[in-house]
Amino acid sequence: MLDETGSWCRLCEVKRISAVALGSIMSFGIVSAREPANSIADLVKLETKVSQVAAKTMSATVALVSEKTGSSGSGVLVTADGLILTAAHVVQGMSEVDVYFPDGKKWLGKVLGANYSKDIGMVKMIEAGPWPHVELGESKPLEAGDWVVALGHSAGFDPARTPPIRFGRVMSDGPGNFFTTDCTLIGGDSGGPLFDLDGKLVAVNSSIGWSWKNNNHAGVDGFREDWDRLIKGQTWGTLQMNPLANPETPVLGIGMGMRSRAKGVPVQKVEPNSPAAAAGVRVGDLIRSVDGEPVREGSDLQQVLVKREVGDRVKLGILRASKSLEIEVELVKREELYKTR
Amino acid sequence: MKITQTIKYCAILLGVSTLAPAQRGKDEVPLMRPDEKKAVDDQTFGFNKALEIAVKDASKSTVLIWGRDKKPRELVYGTVVADGTQVLTKWSEIERYVDTLYVQNGSGEAAKAVVSGIFTDEDLVLLDILGESFAPAKFYESQLPLGRFLAASRPNGKPGAFGVVAVLERNLREADRAHLGIMADSKYRGEGVRIANVQPEFGAAEAGLQAGDVILKIDDRMISGLQELRNALSGKQPGDKVVVEIESAGKQQIFEVMLSNRPVFGQFSGGRLNQMERMGGDTSGVRDGFSRVVQTDMQIKANHVGGPVVDLQGRIVGVTMARADRTRTYIMGSSAVVDVLKGEADTLVEARTKIGLRKKEMAKQRLALLPKARSQGKARDPRRMRRHLSDMERLIERMDSEMEALGER
Numbered sequence: 001m002l003d004e005t006g007s008w009c010r011l012c013e014v015k016r017i018s019a020v021a022l023g024s025i026m027s028f029g030i031v032s033a034r035e036p037a038n039s040i041a042d043l044v045k046l047e048t049k050v051s052q053v054a055a056k057t058m059s060a061t062v063a064l065v066s067e068k069t070g071s072s073g074s075g076v077l078v079t080a081d082g083l084i085l086t087a088a089h090v091v092q093g094m095s096e097v098d099v100y101f102p103d104g105k106k107w108l109g110k111v112l113g114a115n116y117s118k119d120i121g122m123v124k125m126i127e128a129g130p131w132p133h134v135e136l137g138e139s140k141p142l143e144a145g146d147w148v149v150a151l152g153h154s155a156g157f158d159p160a161r162t163p164p165i166r167f168g169r170v171m172s173d174g175p176g177n178f179f180t181t182d183c184t185l186i187g188g189d190s191g192g193p194l195f196d197l198d199g200k201l202v203a204v205n206s207s208i209g210w211s212w213k214n215n216n217h218a219g220v221d222g223f224r225e226d227w228d229r230l231i232k233g234q235t236w237g238t239l240q241m242n243p244l245a246n247p248e249t250p251v252l253g254i255g256m257g258m259r260s261r262a263k264g265v266p267v268q269k270v271e272p273n274s275p276a277a278a279a280g281v282r283v284g285d286l287i288r289s290v291d292g293e294p295v296r297e298g299s300d301l302q303q304v305l306v307k308r309e310v311g312d313r314v315k316l317g318i319l320r321a322s323k324s325l326e327i328e329v330e331l332v333k334r335e336e337l338y339k340t341r
Numbered sequence: 342m343k344i345t346q347t348i349k350y351c352a353i354l355l356g357v358s359t360l361a362p363a364q365r366g367k368d369e370v371p372l373m374r375p376d377e378k379k380a381v382d383d384q385t386f387g388f389n390k391a392l393e394i395a396v397k398d399a400s401k402s403t404v405l406i407w408g409r410d411k412k413p414r415e416l417v418y419g420t421v422v423a424d425g426t427q428v429l430t431k432w433s434e435i436e437r438y439v440d441t442l443y444v445q446n447g448s449g450e451a452a453k454a455v456v457s458g459i460f461t462d463e464d465l466v467l468l469d470i471l472g473e474s475f476a477p478a479k480f481y482e483s484q485l486p487l488g489r490f491l492a493a494s495r496p497n498g499k500p501g502a503f504g505v506v507a508v509l510e511r512n513l514r515e516a517d518r519a520h521l522g523i524m525a526d527s528k529y530r531g532e533g534v535r536i537a538n539v540q541p542e543f544g545a546a547e548a549g550l551q552a553g554d555v556i557l558k559i560d561d562r563m564i565s566g567l568q569e570l571r572n573a574l575s576g577k578q579p580g581d582k583v584v585v586e587i588e589s590a591g592k593q594q595i596f597e598v599m600l601s602n603r604p605v606f607g608q609f610s611g612g613r614l615n616q617m618e619r620m621g622g623d624t625s626g627v628r629d630g631f632s633r634v635v636q637t638d639m640q641i642k643a644n645h646v647g648g649p650v651v652d653l654q655g656r657i658v659g660v661t662m663a664r665a666d667r668t669r670t671y672i673m674g675s676s677a678v679v680d681v682l683k684g685e686a687d688t689l690v691e692a693r694t695k696i697g698l699r700k701k702e703m704a705k706q707r708l709a710l711l712p713k714a715r716s717q718g719k720a721r722d723p724r725r726m727r728r729h730l731s732d733m734e735r736l737i738e739r740m741d742s743e744m745e746a747l748g749e750r
């Protein structure tokens with residue numbers, strides 16, 4: 001038996017083909033959320049905004065450098081008294097870090113907390129300031145097609161240039177607090193800011209995949225959830241590139257049975273104290289849809305869930321003893337149900 | 342459950358020291374939902390349609406350059422200049438085909454072309470079109486500010502790539518940067534920068550600095566580490582003099598050092614690696630050392646550089662010079678292009694002599710640095726090992742993409 005938090009390799013080819021067929025059903029409601037780009041006039045408007053974002057945010061985009069380890073990442077100031085948001089892996093193993101501003105000036109920062117599961121971390125300037133800083137935006141409302149601007153000290157701090165600007169859009173939302181854009185990133189950009197077109201911070205840069213379109217960012221709303229712990233200097237979580245194994249990945253708390261001829265996911269186990277158990281999901285149920293979206297097999301279910309957030313309520317379409325019923329379940333963090341190492 | 346296919350989630354963290362090649366996955370963006378794919382695909386379609394208007398005129402001045410060895414090969418794009426009888430393009434991409442060149446515009450008109458002159462230092466070449474003339478580019482000379490939208494044109498009237506100005510115009514030439522002429526000791530953990538090696542005939546050596554000295558100050562600036570040293574020198578020109586405060590055997594001393602040109606052989610670039618990186622064709626073979634370029638985030642194919650770049654108003658604001666890596670494409674702004682065209686070009690013989698000499702010089706400098714590095718325990722230096730590792734990783738990536746390219750044929 002495989003539980004729903006198992007390894008990623010279970011996503012198989014068949015599922016992908018079946019998923020394509022669903023495309024047209026779900027594409028409503030997204031169009032209105034982003035600025036149009038269908039004419040030169042549209043593009044001129046976008047261009048003006050991108051230039052404004054660059055001008056507004058550049059001075060708050062810093063490089064975080066450790067002379068001792070030779071590592072170099074980026075970060076962004078968000079308060080006048082010098083609070084810096086960055087990626088957890090940028091400040092891994094450091095208590096202090098050199099903070100370089102685009103003008104080449106160096107200051108010292110104290111490393112505060114980090115949540116490795118979300119790849120978010122905080123640094124505080126030692127000097128009181130006031131420092132140049134950016135406003136916080138929101139990451140949860142972001143959807144595929146939303147325009148964004150990324151900055152970062154690519155390939156390490158370079159006094160001969162300012163941090164390069166990259167313009168792109170959200171490609172895919174999730175998993176969890178992460179999302180993907182086509183703003184190309186490279187080593188050194190980690191922890192650097194991603195802005196919406198108003199110049200508000202929506203994420204920090206986290207990781208990349210092979211494709212130029214696969215650049216991953218940790219949403220700013222993830223910082224909000226963990227704000228107090230990070231400020232206090234707590235460090236927790238696990239760096240996990242596999243989203244299904246991430247301790248903060250949202251789960252139902254069921255074990256999935258073997259695939260049968262029927263389309264759906266058989267429930268073979270219900271974790272005690274899980275939201276699935278509380279909502280009345282039973283062993284033997286066949287999960288056939290999530291929020292109306294058909295799931296044909298385990299990998300479909302995994303892919304749907306990994307894109308949701310903890311606390312979201314999902315409606316499971318279930319077949320039980322030849323009868324259809326709907327059960328609503330609130331998703332919890334994987335680490336709350338399963339021991340993670 | 343049957344496992345039909347393994348798909349690895351391929352993401353890698355972005356710390357400079359941790360950049361590693363990801364396992365190549367099936368999907369460009371894993372976990373992308375069909376509705377998301379549709380949203381961005383529709384958006385891309387509308388965006389490119391809009392850009393077609395901007396590149397319309399420029400595409401008439403964009404040509405495809407062909408060469409022939411066993412069979413005809415599409416080499417790179419070019420920009421029609423002067424009165425329409427000349428083409429400016431990327432020298433390193435056509436160098437091997439100088440006797441078999443022809444150019445072709447979007448309407449399919451083709452003509453033989455020969456080398457007129459080479460701007461070796463900028464990796465540009467001017468070709469004469471024989472017996473034919475095309476629509477020449479009208480260069481619009483203006484500053485390119487941060488965030489400016491840019492599109493590269495193709496001969497077929499379509500945009501080849503889109504990008505924004507990522508970094509203002511700058512000089513990438515290492516040789517034009519001010520340099521003390523030292524190698525830093527990477528194992529040193531104290532304040533300042535300890536000298537591992539002074540390079541003979543450079544400023545530091547001439548002034549009397551020695552291996553083991555610790556640099557504490559440049560002019561009035563405290564030097565806490567290597568990055569700070571680089572920053573202190575970044576505003577200076579070769580030939581400038583700086584006051585260097587050092588500690589030597591417990592004693593503080595002051596030296597005046599005249600800054601040198603940086604050696605052509607940059608700190609850690611490798612000719613061998615450059616060669617290998619050309620495999621797969623993802624990045625341009627020559628992608629550095631330009632004297633006046635604007636960095637953009639354009640994702641242009643390496644064999645689509647050489648053509649004009651327009652702004653949203655359709656004005657030609659530059660030409661594409663090189664796809665440098667995942668995040669960078671360099672373009673030369675129109676003012677710089679016009680200046681280059683006004684300057685004196687090298688002949689074929691001169692250009693090849695220059696390149697030959699440069700390679701020799703690089704080899705010499707590399708040899709000069711090697712013995713010392715080895716004696717310091719080259720193999721155990723973690724920074725060097727990391728560099729080797731990342732070199733290897735890049736090679737593997739190249740070979741991987743080469744294999745992939747072969748598979749697609």
